[in-house]
Amino acid sequence: MQAIHQQLQDTIQTLYRKAVDADQALDRLQKDSQGKFAAIFAEDSPFTTQAKRFGPYVEEIALDWQALKEMTEEEAKAALPALVKKIEMALTTVSQFQQSLASK
Numbered sequence: 001m002q003a004i005h006q007q008l009q010d011t012i013q014t015l016y017r018k019a020v021d022a023d024q025a026l027d028r029l030q031k032d033s034q035g036k037f038a039a040i041f042a043e044d045s046p047f048t049t050q051a052k053r054f055g056p057y058v059e060e061i062a063l064d065w066q067a068l069k070e071m072t073e074e075e076a077k078a079a080l081p082a083l084v085k086k087i088e089m090a091l092t093t094v095s096q097f098q099q100s101l102a103s104k
Helices: 002-031 055-070 073-102
Strands: none
Touching: 002 055, 002 073, 055 073
8 A cells, every 4th residue: 555655645736736736827827818618627527516616626536645645445445546637637737737838
């Protein structure tokens, strides 16, 4: 389980760096009166957070990861797929956003 936690930590750090860059780009878009939306992820997503920036979603992922570390191994194995799904969604979305900016 230690190797899984290390991989999650590395992935969350990567996600955090990408989220900071993406949030700065969103701030610039908003200053130009673009990027008008209610939240990054829809209400039916696995996230409980509803935000216009990536940072709060990364924070939710980090909190989930911290909670995972406090669980028994059986509980952690049961909770891990939901956390991985959130990470995958966040990484995919932030990458797509960055690609869309690069193509403009």
